[in-house]
Amino acid sequence: MVTKVVDLRSDTVTKPSDAMRAAMAAADVDDDVLGADPTAQRFEAEMARIMGKEAALFVPSGTMANLVSVLVHCDTRGSEIILGDTSHIHIYENGGISSLGGVHPKTLPNNPDGTMDIDKIVAAIRHQDGALYYPTTRLICLENTHANCGGKCLSVEYTDKVGEVAKSHGLKLHIDGARIFNASVALGVPVHRLVRAADSVSVCLSKGLGAPVGSVIVGSKAFIDKAKIVRKTLGGGMRQVGILCAAAYVGVRDTVGKLADDHRKAKVLAEGLKKIKQFTVDLTSVETNMVFFDITDPRISPDKLCQVLEQRNVLAMPASSKSVRLVIHYQISDTDVQYALTCIEKVVEEILSGNVKLEHLTNGTTANSYGH
Template sequence: MVTRTVDLRSDTVTKPTEAMRAAMANAEVDDDVLGFDPTAARFESEMARIMGKEAALFVPSGTMGNLISVLVHCEVRGSEVILGDNCHIHIYENGGISTIGGVHAKTVKNNADGTMDISLIEAAIRHPEGELYYPTTRLICLENTHANCGGRCVSVEYTDRVGEIAKKHGLKLHIDGARIFNASAALGVPVHRLVQAADSVSVCMSKGLGAPVGSVIVGSKSFISKAKRLRKTLGGGMRQVGILCAAAFVALKDNVGRLEDDHRKAKMFADGLNQIKGLKVDTASVETNIIFFDILEGSNVKVENLCKFLEEHGILMLPVSASSVRIVLHHQISENDIQYALSCIQQAVLQFQAGNDGK
């Protein structure tokens, strides 16, 4: 019988801390749709200050935050957004920018580090005066950290350069900054500087920061005014939302400083995986809290069998392909959890390599 769970599926699985629960229970609240929830107002003001923007808006999820941001910048249906072919908005958000907003996605290949070639971004821009047949480019989107590229950090220099391209062509720049605080911690760059070139940013509070619910979008006062109307349209206007903002406040205060430790533990985990024959991690790519490890050909280990074995021992991971598994660290994973997980992975691999249940 499994008596222990080590949940490595994502940093979204964190549970609210006692401090968060206490803050939620004691939160001063009112009707936020009417604009009177004091805790929500204070939290939004603090997030705007931290991110170096004029205003902020709490939304239920990062997907809604990204959708609202794209739709504000692309008010005219048939507008086009340039974004990475492997980014979260394009892959995992149900095609909402097109199905709901009528916005066309122009994808550019993501490099291994999460960037897109500057020359390809500029070549993808389409202007209204040029052709009768094409949609008009109005927005560029970046993702930092880039989840599908292993939590890689996008540098401030690169972001500034994309911002320059956007301004040169009269476009807006949005950053899906679901894990932007991870990037800030890993790069040693203040978070407001990382997003200085952006017209809007979405920030997830319920990933590495560990709040139970919610994301924040930041930008100009005009942007947030339009975003608030869209939030209502999409059903994201909530009443006594200060209860959720109170938990996010605690996450901001208590957990930003823990991200570096999550990154350290991820590197420790990656090093341990590389010691197991038949597994491979590109340790240089482990910059934050996400690890992808590959199962080498000829190892007699199948992803589905490995994950099933580990689940039976209370260890939860996400297979991402027939030969690759994703691990995400967060503040509720201890070094002891890592050692336990590594020992179980080693046990599984040895068992499968010996020809037992590996097929």
């Protein structure tokens, strides 16, 4: 019997490793707002190198990373960006680009693989002769991997095509690369090549890479100089941030090499779930560390399933009124995967038999927790 908690709610739930904690304790720090924190400077330079860009900037969160990037590219109120209708920026970031930046979103349908049709992107670009009436298109945003599409990877060929469209129309391309290293590993494409067409990329450090806090933005030096000002405006300038950058560096150094194993475990989990007749799972959709499954039996709701699972120390998160999302991270073992599958099977049996007593639960795996 596994006694620890098997937390599959997200890859954001990892605890700092011993190596991260040691690095944080030993970090050489100074005031980063004054540009003097040496650990932050080294980490940002390393991330810029890895991503193939001129410069990088550490920010507290992925939401701020995307917001800063959009605000830099769209520095005139009334600008418009083209992005997917199920993208994280559009759905889960509190509408910050509109409420804080006066930026208008033009949404296009995300295909099941996370892409938007190229011809629809081109058709959505506003022409200058309509400037009296319409917002001005300035930016295209992609998401790689695309979370709401199951952690799907956007290919380098597709990204390059979108980059060509942006360049030919005088637009910029931003990639929400919260899990870009997962995409790089799954596709077998170096991360710098995967984002070469992008003018800016946000990279989350606290998801698959396992750092406790933060994201980075990468781009040209001129872009990052402007991003630094916007970060300060939004309250994202921090002082001895090298403590956090030290842990993030360990995550990049130690965890990227474990992502392929995360993807393998996700496939094992999906194959086990597919054997439960009350669920449907598209095995071909499991490309990285996310597994979505639909519940076909109306007697079982995602909320109830997750609530009863918590009583067995397995944490999961509803993805919709009919589906559940499970996310693998490097602190989930093969034993954890098998234990979770065993518990899910037993919980399904308990719910169907009516032999379920819900206790007071505290982790928040209830309705309205979708999208993290």
